[in-house]
Amino acid sequence: MPDTSQPNSEHLMEEIIKNMRLDFFENEEIIAVIDAIDSFDRHLRQKVLALCFALSHASSSLVSNTLKRISTAAQKLEPEEMERWFDDAADILESQGIDPFIDFVAKVPEDGLEPFMEPERLRLREVTGLLETYLMGISGLDLTIGTDSEPYTDTDTVYLPPVLSRSRVPQENLLLYVLMAAHKWGQIACGTLMVDLHEAPPEGPGTSGPEDDEAGPRGIEALFRQFPERAFAVDLFSLLEAFMLDSFLRKELPGLMSKAEGLKAEIFSERPRLEDLSEKSAFAEGIYHYYLSGNSKGTAPEALAKMRDKILSLRGATDPNEIVGVLFAAYDAAKELKGDYKPQRPVFFLGTIKPERVSRRLEAKREEAMKKLEGVITKLMNMPDFEPRRHRSDGPAVRAKPVRKDEEYLAIKGKIVALDEEINSRIKELGGVPGGVLVKGSDVESGSTYVTLKDLTDEEDEPQAKGAGVKYDEWDYKRGDYKRQWCSLFEVEIQPGEEPFVELVRKRHGGYIAALRKRFEIIRTVPKMLRRQKDGDCIDIDAAVEAFSDMRAGLSPEEALFVRTDRQERNIAVLFLIDMSGSTKGWINDAEKEALVLMCEALEALGDRYAIYGFSGMSRTRCEYYKIKSFDEPYLDSVKGRIAGIAPKDYTRMGAPIRHSASILNIVEAKTKLLITLSDGKPEDWGAYKGDYGIEDTRKALIEARERGIHPFCITIDKEAGSYLSHMYGETNYIVIDEIRKLPNRITEIYRRLTI
Amino acid sequence: MEKKTIKIEEYLVEEEPYYLEVDKEKALFEAAYRNRIPVLLKGPTGCGKTRFMEYMSWRFKRPLITVSCHDDLTVSDLVGRYLVQGGETVWVDGPITRAVKVGGFCYLDEIVEARKDTTVVIHPLADHRRILPIEKRGEMLHAAPEFLLVISYNPGYQSVLKDLKQSTRQRFLALEFTYPGRELETEIIKHESEIDAPTAGRLVSFGDKTRNLVSAGLSEGASTRLLIHAAKLIHSGVDPKIACEVAISGTLTDDHEMIRALSEIIQSIF
Structure with a gap:
């Protein structure tokens, strides 16, 4: 809308355009600037114009850059906060000149806005941890929280707005966050985002058959592609869905939903009247009204009024496909309505649906699984010799087994290959494999035999040239025996890291470290009263009385009659074994290092003896074992440098390093010996050291350690930790940390x- | 004021304790008892192990002798000792000896807390020999046919210093206890506290959600016992939210952030 109250505003705009032309700006760039200026509200626009006018005299390129920052600031700040920020900026430009102004504006993406924010606003990052724990509690799922302008979810991450300021009371804003998060969980729990197209009612316009699946998108995205007016359909769906979520959440979280009631009434009073909207917009808005109060404000279009009962009945829906049914009906009913559909602001705690994000996420998951499978198949196809290995003298032969009719196999190069369980379940999930090599057992000529993947991918059994290093046996579960002297392990010096990593972590976690040290010092200094000792500070009355009675009864009395307080009762030696494989690159590596720093602090306070080693390597001939801190070494700068130098290397062959750690622990004198390994998933090395082989060898190495009186404990950082863990580590001897940032504290x- | 104290071997559970069966544990226990196989009750705290023992001892009309194990528990504490009385020494049987003599159920609660050298005295009692050596008297005591040894432990504590030795555990039949399912748990809470079904249902739902958080920072979820505590408070007129906070969240953790998250969940449920 042209601004008539400010006669010089158009003039300013023209001047800016003129200056930009003089600086040889393209038309498109000029239009972008005009659009950006026009996007601000009237009051702000005037000020922005004046500022841009001043800037355009200095350099027109400043105009577009500054505008971007102003837009960001306007998104993050409330209007009155924005005004203060903007006035400060203009003041700086006027009083201090252009350079300080640029500095000031450049701070926007970082923390430059914080001084201008009102304290009662609740920022998402203050409560992210709380909300994630909350979501995990109510759902049992590990959902992360992300930031976006509107609440939605892609089924893995729940996106919430960065700041809430609806209420002046932070506690109430938190309630809103909780409400949003709960609704997003509702979508996931009810499966409304997972609606399956195949079950959609046939009257849908241009329903595509399942055969199109390969090419097109699936699930909810495919559903919405059927609607010419997609935005309208998406909004209808999220509205209709709200009815089902409402009753679901009422059942699951009645307290929360009763609080939502008050909000609904409040929001209802803010919604536009239906008469003020076009018929089509009123149709959607009317559903909002039904949702909020059961009735519409103003007269609902007849098409909607007729559907009211059907829509309200969704409150009892249990199957998300019921929503799809009503969606098609509602969409059809609204077809003939006049006017364009202009989306109204959604009820903020309901959020929106982003079908493309959901589909993309699901697609990504599927692709990941597919890639793994493809990898295996490609490997198979490229294998030069496809004959299973011949009988060996030192182990059981690979026997070809007859094909079972009800199972599926891969047919490659004329051979029938059986799949292991993991791959099989993945194929079922995917509904097929690339290359059409999957066959049913019943389709194969009867009498055919199959071999297993393992037989084919197994490493050659020839002994290789023996290198130096310490030799360790490796467990071959198929053979049920050790491969003697199979792995060569080398102790390698680690290059100290350049940056003062340890100091940085200590600075960042200063408060936490202080609390941590205190907590550990408490364990250390708790005096432990030892009863019935042969010597000590004090007589153990119980023991003395008993000895006296024994004596009177003619028995030889017990000699241990003293009590001794012992402060150094702990006699623990712990060895940390750190996974330095390539897969730890990035976050995991940093978190491992950070965890080590905190652990060192704690252990220094506690006084337990500890050592830290890292491991990686490639193939059995080169298992590398990095010394970071040995038992005798004090925690000095050299150790800190090596912690900083921990970097991702190659593969994860876990057996040999565990055996080596066990032999180090074996020569340490301590009552309790602990081996804590920190890794990020399955053991895997170049060659055959993967899958069950790696798991079984690791398991065996841990059992050996246990037999030597060492308590192994494994910490795994693995988002998709599989069921193999409890087998590999033993039921109570491991823990999975699914979120890397929690590792240091955990x-x-x-x-x-x-x-x- | 008379007859307040009774001897431990005379402790009989007279009224039927309330116990809802979760998974055929009654029949399994009975089979173990008939075959004189000692029983190991495994499970998280507050899921009904002790109540189950009370029930079974009522059912078979055997005295129930419970010993809560701790790290100062000595063999004499279990088996017995000489005491001096009026210038003479008198032998006094320990709880396990009494149970062996009268043929009671001897229940060693939280067995892993006991010192390792104490735990081994039950070994000869827990296999086919069924004898209790009383070293100080130079005697062997044959267990009465009705005698049954039951121990309990909570595998959830991961401390490496507290584990049950294989030589001990491999003498027992293991009954695994978990929290009862939603419906059963609601029923139990309703019965124990006399609150209405919807409130009991909400408590169970909250309990369930705390159990979801076990991998995220809680060392254990809310036990049925805690839920009952909260329910009793509610029944006496305490606001449900406050009841949950004092009876459940506060007892589960000291972590401030976790308490806040739990209280958000409470607010959402009640």
């Missing part, structure tokens, strides 16, 4: 729990 707690 590891110290785990250690504390393990040793008190």
